Amino acid sequence: MLKEYYSRNELIKFVSNTPKDIEICDVTLRDGEQTPGVVFTREEKIALARELDEVGVEIIEAGFPVVSAAEKDTVKEIAGMGLDARTCCLSRALIADVDSAIDCNVDMVSIFIAMSDLHLKHKYHKSCKEITDCAFNTIEYAKDHGLSVRFAAEDATRTDISVLKKAFLTAEDYGVDYVSIADTIGILNPSTAYYLVTEIKKEIHTPVCIHCHNDLGLATANTLAAAEAGAKQLHTTVNGIGERAGNAALEEVLLSLMVQYGIEKYNTRNIKKISDLVQKYSNVQVAANKAIVGKNAFSHESGIHVMAILEDPRTYELFSPEIVGGKRNLIAGKHTGMKALKGIVKDIGYSLEEEELNLLIERVKNCTEAKKGISRNRLEDIIKGIKKV
Incomplete structure (x- = not known):
């Protein structure tokens, strides 16, 4: 129990499925950098990785190595920093992307594809089978080379749930370590987030990840609802930065886990410090009334x-x-x-x-x-x- 006061939500005792065995994967260095106009320098990424490690997040998604040689070098350096957090990087369903991850010596690779009809038709111009076959071949290659693998379904929340289940079941047969639900356009609400994770977990025994975007301002709420339904890995960014309206905010998720559920395993004392650093490095200032880190919060x-x-x-x-x-x-x-x-x-x-x-x-x-x-x-x-x- 923290020595300082905080008020617990007594109503939570009426919720039977409180989050258990959760972990945080912070994606500030990758998804956060996809904020329009934001580019972190090598030194800034290293500094943020150290601060995230101090907070106690279990996984740091360090970047997307195939973007550039500089990005690859930075990801490799972060992976070699000796952090307590495991390092992860993004990969398309391509062998070359996995080779980049292997070169970086990361602990985990996140191999993503989209299976929604919209993405198949307008982005890939291929069938679902063609895309999933590429993914499974890439997963097999990554596993054969000793990497932990997260199989991420982009636009999962607009994908037919039977298609999603089938792909996750096959990925499970290939030995993936996680399956990930990406709410790419922020279409979920807490009820649908809870339902979707519950449905997936009825057939999938591999740990489930939830990756929420904030287009309706519900990313944090949806992340918590998914955690209540049994999602293990929760994705966040500092200050909620990211594409368009951003992602679930690290500070909101961590403080909600503490206040709502009594999960106190993270070093929240560093929250304001890392928030200020991200504002400085990104030049994206939080609103005065931003929860937890805004200047009016206290x-x-x-x-x-x-x-x-x-x-x-x-x-x-x-x-x-x-x-x-x-x-x-x-x-x-x-x-x-x-x-x-x-x-x-x-x-x-x-x-x-x-x-x-x-x-x-x-x-x-x-x-x-x-x-x-x-x-x-x-x-x-x-x-x-x-x-x-």
């Missing part, structure tokens, strides 16, 4: 809220900011009353007389910055000015 301005927070933070915080390496921010602004302002002043280390407090609240209310709240530093400057009067 900010409080309402006078009633601030007073309660000062007495017991659990009143308006699900978990303490320290759990994710963040900080609480008490803001003086339009909604701040005298009692709350007095508490904020005390919290930042000052003591004002009643007359000084009256002057301070007047300046806070009239301050041109009040529209966006007054930062701690700005508030301190105002207090210092009042003290000199």
Whole structure:
């Protein structure tokens, strides 16, 4: 149990299928880099791999080696860093792609194909049998060369479920270590995610992975629902970056696993640090109200809220900011009353007389910055000015 507080969801006791034996495969270095305009340097990828390892994710998808010689060298270097996390890379159903993975000395290769009618017709221009035969030949080659293999069905959530099951059963016969359901266009909702994983697991005994995109803003919810249905490997990216609307966010998934299910095996203290690094390296800033890592995630301005927070933070915080390496921010602004302002002043280390407090609240209310709240530093400057009067 973490020493810091957090509020557990007591309703979870009514859910019979809580996640068991789960692992995280973070795909920031591969799928995250497919965010339009984002390219990580070799040094940035190495730094992020180290931070992901510190968080405790079990698998890091380091990249797509056949993209370029530089990408291949970076994947190989990450695989040789001696991390606790296993390394993985992406591969099409081509022997040459697997050879690149072998050269990189990764632990696992993710061999993907699409089997939906749309992709077969408009991307491959081939039959499902032609595509799956290529995949199985590639899987056999990868297994023969000592690699762990994840067989990933791209656009799985628009593929006929009988086709999906048949392909996964055959892949199972070839000895794959995982089968992966990719919700490539984010069409799932929690109910359909739960149903799909449940149906697959009725016939497939190989561990199931879930890879969710966020086109409807449901990627995290769908990932958790899949975990409840028995998915073992959950795919994430830091800050939820990725193609279009992105992927399931690492920070959301990890904190949800902790709060909702009591899964505390990850080092969440590094969450804010790695979030800031990804923002810096990608130049993609998270929204102010982004869960867990946004600048407003632990900010409080309402006078009633601030007073309660000062007495017991659990009143308006699900978990303490320290759990994710963040900080609480008490803001003086339009909604701040005298009692709350007095508490904020005390919290930042000052003591004002009643007359000084009256002057301070007047300046806070009239301050041109009040529209966006007054930062701690700005508030301190105002207090210092009042003290000199």
